[in-house]
Amino acid sequence: MSRIDTAILPERPVAMTRIETDICIIGAGSGGLSVAAGAVQMGAKVVLIEGHKMGGDCLNYGCVPSKALLAAGHKAHDTAQAAFGIAGHPPEPDFAAAKDHVDTVIETIAPVDSEERFEGLGVHVIREFARFISETEVKAGAHVIKARRFVIATGSRPFVPPIPGLSDTPHHTNETIFDLRERPDHLIIVGGGPIGMEMAQAHRRLGSKVTVLEGAKALGRDDPEAAALLLDKLRGEGIEIVEDATVSAVSGREGAISIETGDGRSFAGSHLLVAVGRRVNVDRLDLEKAGVDHDRRGVTVDKGLRSTNKRVYAVGDAAGGLQFTHVAGYHAGVIIRPMLFGLPGKARADHIPWVTYTDPELAQVGLTEAEAREKHGDRLFVAKADFRHNDRAIATGQAEGFAKVMVVKGTPVGATIVGPQAGELIQLWALAIANGLKMSAVAGMVAPYPTLGEINKRAAGAYFSPKLFDSPLVKRIVRLVQRMIP
Numbered sequence: 338m339s340r341i342d343t344a345i346l347p348e349r350p351v352a353m354t355r356i357e358t359d360i361c362i363i364g365a366g367s368g369g370l371s372v373a374a375g376a377v378q379m380g381a382k383v384v385l386i387e388g389h390k391m392g393g394d395c396l397n398y399g400c401v402p403s404k405a406l407l408a409a410g411h412k413a414h415d416t417a418q419a420a421f422g423i424a425g426h427p428p429e430p431d432f433a434a435a436k437d438h439v440d441t442v443i444e445t446i447a448p449v450d451s452e453e454r455f456e457g458l459g460v461h462v463i464r465e466f467a468r469f470i471s472e473t474e475v476k477a478g479a480h481v482i483k484a485r486r487f488v489i490a491t492g493s494r495p496f497v498p499p500i501p502g503l504s505d506t507p508h509h510t511n512e513t514i515f516d517l518r519e520r521p522d523h524l525i526i527v528g529g530g531p532i533g534m535e536m537a538q539a540h541r542r543l544g545s546k547v548t549v550l551e552g553a554k555a556l557g558r559d560d561p562e563a564a565a566l567l568l569d570k571l572r573g574e575g576i577e578i579v580e581d582a583t584v585s586a587v588s589g590r591e592g593a594i595s596i597e598t599g600d601g602r603s604f605a606g607s608h609l610l611v612a613v614g615r616r617v618n619v620d621r622l623d624l625e626k627a628g629v630d631h632d633r634r635g636v637t638v639d640k641g642l643r644s645t646n647k648r649v650y651a652v653g654d655a656a657g658g659l660q661f662t663h664v665a666g667y668h669a670g671v672i673i674r675p676m677l678f679g680l681p682g683k684a685r686a687d688h689i690p691w692v693t694y695t696d697p698e699l700a701q702v703g704l705t706e707a708e709a710r711e712k713h714g715d716r717l718f719v720a721k722a723d724f725r726h727n728d729r730a731i732a733t734g735q736a737e738g739f740a741k742v743m744v745v746k747g748t749p750v751g752a753t754i755v756g757p758q759a760g761e762l763i764q765l766w767a768l769a770i771a772n773g774l775k776m777s778a779v780a781g782m783v784a785p786y787p788t789l790g791e792i793n794k795r796a797a798g799a800y801f802s803p804k805l806f807d808s809p810l811v812k813r814i815v816r817l818v819q820r821m822i823p
Contacts, residue, residue, distance in 0.1 A: 354480045356461065358382045360676060361475060361484035363467045363622070366393020368652035368665030369490030370450055375673050377459045384484065385455060386477045388466030392450035393492050394511075395662040396443060402515045403535050405442040407694055409435035410542030414574075414696070420734055430543040432520035439515055469627035472646055486648055486676050489622065489629075489636055490665065493615040493654040502587040506594065508609040511536075521545045521608035525596060527584055528612035529555030531693040534567075536610060537576050538695050547576045548604055550596065552583040552613075556693065560705045563755035566738060567699050579604075617654050632657075640683045642672050650676070659689055687750075688771035692760035697738050700763035703751030703770050709743035718744045720776070722795035724756045729787040733757070740796045742766065747775045747800075758789055765793050776800045 360376050362369045365387035377383040390397045409430075419425035448454060452462045465478030474483045495510035497503065509517065511532060524540050526533045529551025541547045549555065555578050556564035572578055579602075586597040587609070596604045617635040624630075630637040630645040635657030642650050650672045651657075653665025667689070674682040690702035709717050721741040724730040730737075738756025742749050752766035769779060779797035784790050 352479065356384060356480055356482045358384045358461070358482060358484045360384070360486050360488065361482045362386065362488040362490055363475065364393065364488075364490035364492055364618075364655070365391045365450070365455075365462075366490060366492045366653065366665060367395055367662045368492075368655075368669050369393075369488065370455070371666045371669035372488050372490065372652065372673065373455060373460045374458060375669065376677060377455075379673075379677055381677060382461075383459070384461045384463060384482050386463045386465060386467040386475070386482070387452075388464070388477075391452055391455075392447060394494070396446060396450055398512045398515065400662050401443055401446060402439045403511070403532070403539070404694055405439040406435060406515070406539045406543075407535060407696075409438055410539040411696060413544075414542045428544075430520070432543055433518045435543055436515065436518055466621065468621060468623040469629070470623070472627050473648065484648075486650065487627075488672065488676075489619070489644075489649065489651040489655045490653055491618040491622070491655050492665075493617045493660060495611065496614040496616040497611055498613055500584050500587050503611070506587045506589055506609065507591040508587070508594075508611050510611055514610055517608070521606075522592075523548070523606035524608050524610060525550065525594060525604060525606035526610045526612055527596075528610075528614070529578065529580065530558070530612065530614075531556070531691075533610075533612040534571065534693060534695055536612065537578075538571060538574065541571075541574055541576050546606075548606060549576060549578045550582040550584060550598065550604065551578070551580050554580055556699070559693070559699055559701060560707070560741075560753040560755075562706075563699055563701075563739075563753050566755050567693070567695060567697060570697060570737075571695065615654065615660055617657065619655060641675060641681065642668055642684050643675075656684075658684075659686055659691070661689070661691055664689055688767055690760075690763045690767045692763065694760065697735075697756045698754075698759035700754045700759035701752070702763050702767045703749070704743055705751060705753060706741065706743055709745070709751050713745045713750070716745050718800060720744055720796050720800035722792050722799055724789075724792060726795065727787075727789060727792050729789050729791070730757060732787065740792045742776075742796050742800070744776055744800050747777065748773065749776060749779075752796075754792075756789075756792075762789060762793060765790070 359381040361384045362373050363386050373383050373385045413428040413430045416428040417425045455462050463477050467475045467477040470476050523546040526537055526549045529549050533549055537547045537549050583599040585599045589595045592607050594606050594609045619631050628646045629649050635655050636644050636651035638644055638651050638656050642656055652668035654660045671682040671684045674680040687703055693699040719741055724738045725736045735757040740754040743751040749769050754762050776797050784794045
């Protein structure tokens with residue numbers, strides 16, 4: 338039979354393999370992997386389906402590579418700075434070598450999220466895209482999986498807005514920017530949120546000219562006072578940040594990009610990064626066949642992260658709330674309880690921190706000052722401490738920034754920190770809010786001296802100081818006691 342005759346023969350139907358399991362997880366990012374590891378090690382039969390890369394967006398395109406590139410930029414910046422009697426030297430960044438560092442970091446972490454590791458734990462891993470075919474079944478390649486419970490952990494992807502000319506113009510998202518081996522001469526970033534600002538500082542410190550275009554206010558989700566301090570620092574490093582600049586048209590080719598804004602301004606650069614938000618990955622799951630309601634934000638879930646189909650849960654970005662890797666991991670812990678033990682589980686968001694990993698870092702947990710004033714009015718007390726009074730920050734030349742805590746009746750309801758290691762320092766307030774601790778618990782903590790962590794204790798002290806030092810009643814009591822004590 339000729340090759341042509343063979344080619345025109347009808348394809349043989351693929352034999353389908355049927356699998357029955359306790360839990361079927363769709364998506365091998367942070368949330369899916371956490372559920373899989375926890376469930377299988379506690380005795381459940383688990384199938385994990387992933388149609389793209391193990392580890393999801395965070396490992397391959399997000400948190401991990403961005404922090405690695407920021408570290409390279411930080412090293413270059415430190416080399417250039419004269420400080421403490423040490424002369425600075427103009428750095429000679431090797432952009433390709435910096436990307437090699439990014440790749441090495443990903444490769445080092447990847448085995449923890451690998452198919453081999455999870456197969457070793459006892460998880461049945463299927464490397465295909467999945468879609469529901471009924472309320473109790475999904476199809477993935479040549480497999481039909483029937484499960485008692487399903488977990489949608491499909492994450493999100495970059496949102497590319499329908500800007501005229503954008504689809505015909507070379508541009509990057511976070512999924513492609515880390516593959517760029519040659520340093521951009523002039524990187525234009527559309528989007529002034531955390532991703533945009535992190536990539537702006539990393540590329541600027543590695544030698545690129547950078548312009549950020551933001552349609553509203555840069556870092557608009559964060560506390561304005563803290564955001565202003567960070568934006569001033571970024572502008573001081575030579576990053577052009579243009580606010581209220583809605584992009585109306587894009588044109589050009591690689592190396593020559595042109596952008597027009599709605600108010601008639603023009604910007605030109607060599608490369609374009611689009612960082613305006615995320616789109617949840619639920620559109621190819623055929624959720625209607627499973628009776629799972631959803632919208633553009635993600636799967637419709639109750640407080641226990643269960644969908645309109647009681648067999649189906651959603652975690653992380655797919656659950657339609659805060660889009661952070663650590664939220665997906667937290668959600669995994671919430672749903673493990675009902676799925677494995679039949680115990681109630683309830684997700685909350687008031688204790689979830691987030692961080693922009695620029696230099697200085699900007700971190701938030703709970704309510705911002707504006708949100709707290711709107712919700713609590715005159716009951717709110719804002720306790721604030723500055724890094725310029727922190728001896729460790731002074732010693733290391735990082736005495737810029739502050740911590741402020743929003744307090745209602747002695748209980749913190751939010752905290753904002755902008756300054757060195759803000760992402761580490763915010764964790765104390767996340768702990769306090771998660772467990773309903775009072776400000777007295779933080780004030781009673783003994784912090785080692787000198788540490789940046791003392792700023793949290795100082796902020797707690799700032800809450801009590803007016804009550805102790807500015808109170809006429811306290812002064813009268815002290816004078817009375819002093820007269821009575823021999």
